[in-house]
Amino acid sequence: MDRRESLRTLVMGGMASSFFLSSCVNDKESPIEEGDIIEEKQGYGRTPAEIERDEDLMSETFFTEEEMAMITSLSDIIIPEDEESVSATEAGVPEFIEFIVKDIPEHQLPMRGGLMWLNRESSKQFNTLFVEASKENQLIIIDQIAYPQDFEKTSPGPTFFRRIKNLVVTGYFTSEPGIEYLDYRGNIPNVWDGVPQQVLEKHGMEYDKNKVSLYMKPEERGKIMKWDK
Template sequence: MDRRKSLKSIVLGSVAGGLAIHGCKPSTEAKELVEAPKITYPGRVPLETELINELQDEQFLNPNEVETLTILCDLILPPSEAFKAASDADVVSFIEFMCKDNEAFQPDIRGGIMWLDHKCNTEYGVEFKTATVAQQKAILDEIAYYDPEVPGNERPFEVNFFSLVRNLTMTGFYTTKIGIEEIGYKGNMPNVWDGVPDDVLEQHGVSYEEEWLAKCVDQSKRGIIAEWDEDGNLLT
């Protein structure tokens, strides 16, 4: 797969639904791996900040799950000379947060990792994280594609698991500074406006009045705020 051409389109794609069960939370041993410090989030009201920090205090993924997901996410978005890997953007911490924020993800994520290890043990006698890249890709090739005509609730569990991780990986990566820079998104930035192009004006049979052109399109006056008189005539 060409990861940049085929996967960017699903950054905001739908994710697979969770099962009706919830996995048990592991011990706090893994806390050091993904726990973020309490901070104040710009643009968040105090209640939102409090809720976010409460989620950061919780722990869902255990060490084995963190290691396995890190490998899996990097297989979805691997590094190259031109691009960063999913792990460079700490995508697993994003998945951890999303699992705590939306508990419906938890059984699919935990169960999917268990499925990967079971499948790998059955096929190769090792856990997924210690298998060779070729072995890992061979397993993923079996679950990476699905028939869009088949509803999500009728697809095999492992297929929905991979779809969920893929979507979360893409969302997590392309909403970080690294991912945004890769896309080339600049956001809202000030620019210089030279007026409507001449060919467009000609197409609609209109033109600028010299007075308006001098006052509104002259870049040397771009810092001047326009003023009108009571009759609607432009003063400055």
């Protein structure tokens, strides 16, 4: 099983923590009043306060250009492009992480500290910053902190990697390419043709032929039912 398929299994199994998507806004402090919901072009409702807060966060910048370059490299190491889907960067994951650390400030110190540690480790091992290291050398460091059995037990690297991996996975599999890769269909109506005939026969049952034509009409499947008052 490859890396992307492993992550897909993790997400579909419900193991991706909602912690990374939890807003730092306390709903009890800003209760939603009736009539506050606004339908946007994206197809979901947002309150005026939520829209204003999103705009404020989008107007701010937290990571430096160098830090964003590191996050971009890490994102594509964790979820690279393959024949089935695009890379994490093409799915907008670095921008997602930039937004999340502003939305949930408790990520800021661990993320910035982790990136600083990564640069120090790259300089110590290869005498260069992480983004300037070769792909092979970058993967050496990532393998050390992704599979830390033989790595320094006191190193913050593995803890940092778990955090950014969770952010990358969350960002990717909530993006349009990620949802398409999961083949998530959502609330799509299907077609029901009744209990299969072999099942009915097994249990000695059958439909009332005088009524089945009334409640099972394939030609009317696209019509919306209008109930009597």
